[in-house]
Amino acid sequence: MMAPYAAQAVGENEEFRRFFVFENGTKSIEIAGDLMGKKAEEGLNHFKNMIAEKPFLKSRVQPFMEKLQMIVDHGVLGVGTAPYFIVVAELRGVPPVEQESIAHCLENMWLKATALELGFHLVSLTSQMAEEEEFMKLLDIPVGNYGINGCAIGYPSSETPRKSRPDTKKATKWL
Numbered sequence: 001m002m003a004p005y006a007a008q009a010v011g012e013n014e015e016f017r018r019f020f021v022f023e024n025g026t027k028s029i030e031i032a033g034d035l036m037g038k039k040a041e042e043g044l045n046h047f048k049n050m051i052a053e054k055p056f057l058k059s060r061v062q063p064f065m066e067k068l069q070m071i072v073d074h075g076v077l078g079v080g081t082a083p084y085f086i087v088v089a090e091l092r093g094v095p096p097v098e099q100e101s102i103a104h105c106l107e108n109m110w111l112k113a114t115a116l117e118l119g120f121h122l123v124s125l126t127s128q129m130a131e132e133e134e135f136m137k138l139l140d141i142p143v144g145n146y147g148i149n150g151c152a153i154g155y156p157s158s159e160t161p162r163k164s165r166p167d168t169k170k171a172t173k174w175l
């Protein structure tokens with residue numbers, strides 16, 4: 001809740017940000033997982049039709065299609081596999097910058113989870129569920145008012161490996 005939000009875009013509103021915690025093993029997380037699986041399948045079919053029409057796009061969309069196929073085959077990673085799936089909803093304003101606000105919020109949650117030695121996983125497919133009546137009914141908020149995104153949190157089964165990143169100095173230009 002302490003993460004920045006776009007006050008100028010949404011105005012004075014106590015309900016600018018909401019959290020929805022899905023616990024593993026409940027009926028609600030099962031429904032959420034099913035609806036998200038359907039959404040992934042829809043996306044996969046969309047891309048299949050697209051490359052049937054424009055085969056030259058195949059190499060660009062292939063990695064994302066493989067990810068969608070994995071969701072269709074095995075379910076959404078973190079939804080029903082981690083102890084908690086958390087949806088963050090942010091009020092849409094003018095200009096519509098709710099996803100930026102949610103990203104700040106999720107980053108704060110990620111840092112806190114890490115400090116608590118918990119595992120944290122972004123579940124980006126969640127953002128696409130904001131226009132889905134059934135999913136939003138589950139949250140009990142109307143379609144259209146909020147943008148959403150989500151994450152999964154739990155105890156990591158293995159230690160997260162250290163990742164190397166490109167050299168910041170090389171990526172930075174002083175002007």
Ligand SMILES: Cc1cc2nc3c(=O)[nH]c(=O)nc-3n(C[C@H](O)[C@H](O)[C@H](O)COP(=O)(O)O)c2cc1C
Pocket residue numbers: 121122123124125163
């Ligand atoms: C906007 C954004 C969305 C992401 N969505 C997902 C996701 O849905 N599922 C996932 O496993 N990782 C997701 N990630 C994590 C990236 O896959 C990960 O950060 C990237 O592969 C680099 O790996 P590293 O952060 O471990 O170095 C996302 C990252 C960003 C910035």
